[in-house]
Amino acid sequence: MWTFLIRRLWQSLIVIIGVTxxxxxxxxxxxxxxxxxxxxxxxxxxxQRAREAxxxxxxxxxxxxxxxxxxxxxxxxxxxxxxxxxxGVVLEAMPATIELTFFSLVLAIALSIPLGIYSALxxxxxxxxxxxxxxxxxxxxxxxxxxxxxxxxxxxxxxxLPISGHVPFLEPLxxxxxxxxxxxxxxxxxxxxxxxIAVGSYTLAxxxxxxxxxxxxxxxxxxxxxxxxxxxxxxxVIVHHALRNAWLPVVTMIGxxxxxxxxxxxxxxxxxxxxxxxxxxxxxxxQRDIPVVQASVILLALVFIALNLIVDLIYSRLDPxxxx
Amino acid sequence: xxxxxxxxRLDLQxxxxxxxxxxxxxxxxxxxxxxxxxxxVGLIVLLVAVFVAVxxxxxxxxxxxxxxxxARLLPPGAEGQGxxxxxxxxxxxxxxxxxxxxxxxRVSLTVGIASILVGGTIGTLLGLVSGYxxxxxxxxxxxxxxxxxxxxxxxxxxxFLVVLGPGLMNIILVLGIGQWxxxxxIVRAQTLxxxxxxxVxxxxxxGDGTASILFRTILPxxxxxxxxxxxxxVASVILSEAALSFLGLGVPPDVPTWGSMLSESRDHLLSxxxxxxxxxxxxxxxxxxxFNIIGDWLRDFLDPRLKxxx
Numbered sequence: 001m002w003t004f005l006i007r008r009l010w011q012s013l014i015v016i017i018g019v020t021x022x023x024x025x026x027x028x029x030x031x032x033x034x035x036x037x038x039x040x041x042x043x044x045x046x047x048q049r050a051r052e053a054x055x056x057x058x059x060x061x062x063x064x065x066x067x068x069x070x071x072x073x074x075x076x077x078x079x080x081x082x083x084x085x086x087x088g089v090v091l092e093a094m095p096a097t098i099e100l101t102f103f104s105l106v107l108a109i110a111l112s113i114p115l116g117i118y119s120a121l122x123x124x125x126x127x128x129x130x131x132x133x134x135x136x137x138x139x140x141x142x143x144x145x146x147x148x149x150x151x152x153x154x155x156x157x158x159x160x161l162p163i164s165g166h167v168p169f170l171e172p173l174x175x176x177x178x179x180x181x182x183x184x185x186x187x188x189x190x191x192x193x194x195x196x197i198a199v200g201s202y203t204l205a206x207x208x209x210x211x212x213x214x215x216x217x218x219x220x221x222x223x224x225x226x227x228x229x230x231x232x233x234x235x236x237v238i239v240h241h242a243l244r245n246a247w248l249p250v251v252t253m254i255g256x257x258x259x260x261x262x263x264x265x266x267x268x269x270x271x272x273x274x275x276x277x278x279x280x281x282x283x284x285x286x287q288r289d290i291p292v293v294q295a296s297v298i299l300l301a302l303v304f305i306a307l308n309l310i311v312d313l314i315y316s317r318l319d320p321x322x323x324x
Numbered sequence: 325x326x327x328x329x330x331x332x333r334l335d336l337q338x339x340x341x342x343x344x345x346x347x348x349x350x351x352x353x354x355x356x357x358x359x360x361x362x363x364x365v366g367l368i369v370l371l372v373a374v375f376v377a378v379x380x381x382x383x384x385x386x387x388x389x390x391x392x393x394x395a396r397l398l399p400p401g402a403e404g405q406g407x408x409x410x411x412x413x414x415x416x417x418x419x420x421x422x423x424x425x426x427x428x429x430r431v432s433l434t435v436g437i438a439s440i441l442v443g444g445t446i447g448t449l450l451g452l453v454s455g456y457x458x459x460x461x462x463x464x465x466x467x468x469x470x471x472x473x474x475x476x477x478x479x480x481x482x483x484f485l486v487v488l489g490p491g492l493m494n495i496i497l498v499l500g501i502g503q504w505x506x507x508x509x510i511v512r513a514q515t516l517x518x519x520x521x522x523x524v525x526x527x528x529x530x531g532d533g534t535a536s537i538l539f540r541t542i543l544p545x546x547x548x549x550x551x552x553x554x555x556x557x558v559a560s561v562i563l564s565e566a567a568l569s570f571l572g573l574g575v576p577p578d579v580p581t582w583g584s585m586l587s588e589s590r591d592h593l594l595s596x597x598x599x600x601x602x603x604x605x606x607x608x609x610x611x612x613x614x615f616n617i618i619g620d621w622l623r624d625f626l627d628p629r630l631k632x633x634x
Contacts, residue, residue, distance in 0.1 A: 011470075018471035026483045036487065136620075140559065140613040142566050145586060145605035151593055152601065163593075256473075263478030267567045271590065282571055285486050293486050297479045304476055 008312060012305050017068075019301045023294055024067050032056065036290040037077055071298065077291040081284070086291035090277060090299055095170035097276035098303075100269070101261050103192050104200035105254070112204050112250075116211025117243065123216065131208065138205025143264045147198035147271035154194065164273040165191050195272045199264045203257050207250055215246040248315075255311035262300050356625050363621035369614035377429040384423035385411070388580045392418030397592065400599050413599035415585070416592060421599060424580035425607055431574075431581045432611060435496055436562040440554050442500025447507025448550065452538045454508065455515025462512070469505035477502045478564060485573040492575050495568065499561050510553060514546045548626045555619035559612045566608050582608050 027033045034051040042050070051057050054077065055066045070076070074087045082089050119131045155163035167187035172180040218224060219242055227241045228234070269278030277296050284292035357363050376383065385408065395404045395418040402410050412421040454462040472480075481498045488494045518524060519542065527541045568574045569583025577584070582604040589600035 012474075014467070015471050015474040018468075019475055022471075022475070022480065023483055026487050029484065029487050136613065136616060137609075140563075140616050141609050142563055142570075142583075142586075142605065142612075144567060144570055145601075145608065148586065148589065148593065148601045149605065152596075152598060156593065156596065259476035262476045263567075266478065266482070267570060270571070281482065285482070285572055288486070290486065293483065297483045300479055301475050305474055308474065 004316070005313075008309055012309055015305055016302065019298060019305075020068055020071050021064070023298055024064050027290070027294070028060075036288070037080070039080055040288075074295075076295040076298070079284075079292045080289045081287050082289075082292075086289075086295040087299070089292055090280065090295045093275060093277045093280045094299065095168065095174065096166055096274065097262075097265055097269070097278065099170055099188065100192055100195055100199065100274065100276060101258070101265050103189065104196040104265075105203065105257065105261055107196050108200035108204040108207060108257075109250075109254075112207035113211060113243075113247065115204075115208045117215055117238065117246075119208065119212040120215035120219065121238070128212075132212070135205040135208045138201045139209075141201065143198045143201060144267045144271050146201055147195065147268050150194045150198065151271070161194050162191050163194075166275050167191055195268050195274055198268045198271070199261055202264065203260060207253070207257075210250055210253065211246060214249050215242060218242045218246045251311070251315050255308040258304055258307045258311075262304060266300075353625060357621070360621055360624075362617050366614040366617035366621070369610055370618065373429055373433060373611050373614070376426050377433045380426040380430055384420070384426045385409070386420035386423040388419060388423040388427045389578060390419060394418065397595075397597050412603050413597075415588060415600055416597075419580075421585075421603055424585060425582070425603055427580045428582045428585065428604065428607065429611075431492070431569075431579060432562050432565060432608070434492070435499065435565045436558040436615075438496045439499035439503065439561045439565075440558050442496060443503030443557075444507050444550065444554055446501070447504035448511050448543070448546075450504065451508035451511025452515055452542065455512035456519055456534070456538060456542070458516075465508065466512070469508055472502075472505055478567065481564065481568060482571070482573060485568065490572075490574060490576045492579070495565060495574055499564055502564075503557055503561065506553060506557065507550065510549055511546055514549065515542055518542050518545060552619060552623045552626060555615055555622055559615035559619065562608065562612055562615070 027036065032051075034047055034054065034056045037054055038047055038050045055063055058066070076086045078084060079086045079089050115131050115135075119128045122128045150161075151163045154161045167184050167190075169181055169184050169188040172178075172184065224237060224241055227237045232241075265276065266278035266281055268274070269276045270282040273279065277300065281293055281296045283289075284296070357367065392404070392414070395410065395414050397416055398404065398410050398414040398418075400411060400413040400421075402413065404410055404414075410420050410422070412425065414420055415424070450465050454465045481502060484498050485494060488498075524537060524541055527537050532541070565574060566581070566583035566586070569581040570587045572584070572587065574581055574583055585604040586601060589597070589604070592600055
């Protein structure tokens with residue numbers, strides 16, 4: 001267990017160094033990076049001052065070491081539009097993004113498991129065909145377009161669901177204000193329904209297909225036949241024998257799924273004017289506020305790496321065959 | 325003796341097939357395509373998309389960038405001045421939605437296919453090298469891939485494109501480089517097993533150089549799985565391109581793309597200018613769906629064993 005943990009932590013550290021190297025390279029791609037950190041109408045002196053302050057007059061390797069040093073202190077420079085540390089701005093938007101990502105993942109998994117199982121059990125029937133057609137569509141519809149269509153239909157035409165806005169849940173929770181947090185929860189979920197469906201649709205579709213195919217494979221195996229021949233009820237066979245094995249590949253995918261979801265969140269938040277990192281990145285892109293873009297991307301990458309580490313640890317618990 | 329014989333027969337399948345075999349395979353592919361109706365529909369959609377991408381400028385009724393204040397936000401089918409019809413309506417600057425849609429096909433397909441060529445070429449080369457030479461080269465290449473996979477791809481693209489600025493070449497390179505590891509992993513795995521085969525051994529014994537073994541003996545036998553991956557990959561790259569254009573990171577603003585059309589439609593949702601949002605989205609869905617369906621069919625056709633697993 002400990003050797004596994006240490007090895008995985010070591011791997012994560014290498015990945016984090018890789019991430020900082022890539023983001024450092026991306027800064028250097030456009031020539032002198034100083035121009036990315038000053039406003040467009042800065043005077044020559046201001047630019048020179050910024051260059052010295054940011055250390056861009058030093059040799060590249062020194063610059064990189066400075067970059068890592070600063071990154072380790074979560075210092076990505078000041079936001080050009082907010083005029084305060086970029087990381088602070090990003091951290092403020094973080095809870096809303098975590099709420100949305102988590103909710104859409106839960107939604108996607110909760111729906112994909114029954115759909116996948118049902119499809120596998122009813123293989124070849126019209127029900128199976130319909131579910132798989134929807135799954136194919138879910139994998140082909142751009143999430144932000146799905147968001148726009150839902151806004152038009154459920155938001156504007158039917159008037160059932162709010163088309164923008166957000167009720168905070170994690171923020172009061174972190175502040176220790178539990179009553180407010182859980183009082184906000186229903187409203188929070190209500191505002192997240194459409195964005196979460198848009199973000200989670202791809203994952204839902206892919207997992208439903210994955211569960212169906214892995215269920216079909218497991219159902220044809222000897223231990224399922226044995227269980228059936230022992231006279232165990234079909235329901236029991238499916239839940240306790242088949243599903244336990246069928247959903248392992250799904251768990252493996254969940255770690256990678258976070259990456260898709262985080263990417264999807266960035267775009268979908270913009271559609272729903274949802275106040276998370278995605279909308280922040282969108283505005284920062286349009287204002288060329290590079291420090292905020294960098295801080296957001298690196299923070300999301302760190303979250304992704306940490307989540308993958310956690311998923312790996314959980315996976316090894318679920319599947320005793322995986323040795324730690 | 326019998327043993328050698330059966331081995332030889334098995335291996336006849338693996339090297340590049342003879343022309344008559346190829347013709348038979350092509351006929352089999354056609355029959356399978358027609359039999360699975362959806363795949364045929366997918367293929368037709370793709371052919372239409374390619375036709376539009378190539379001949380868009382001749383098909384478009386308007387210049388896609390011509391603004392016309394008198395013809396702003398016209399609904400589909402409305403007639404403009406001089407009797408010109410805006411079949412799919414016009415946008416907030418009075419530009420014809422249909423014409424922009426036709427031009428947009430060009431960007432989507434170019435980016436989709438060019439990125440796959442870039443990513444596929446890099447990935448295949450590195451995968452061949454990795455699997456054939458193994459050792460530290462393999463380690464370095466695969467660890468690089470791990471690092472890249474540990475990074476949500478769209479974030480990586482955003483980070484580079486925001487510095488590089490918009491441009492067709494930039495987006496193709498960024499999306500292409502984002503895909504290499506998918507190809508490298510598959511090619512590596514295949515190469516690892518193929519390099520031990522007798523016919524590779526034979527080529528080596530005949531004095532073939534490394535390059536010849538890699539590209540003439542091993543590569544032709546990996547093309548099938550690569551084609552399947554590429555087909556799905558084009559679909560996901562087109563989705564990524566649309567998302568990046570939507571964020572304002574794609575091609576320059578004067579080039580119409582489906583993603584940027586959707587981005588512009590956002591400001592006109594409240595006033596119910598639905599045509600600005602519906603048509604570009606449908607265009608993306610049709611093309612992506614077509615590539616996904618073709619990918620499914622190719623996988624079943626090239627590897628019937630997988631069919632059972634859906």
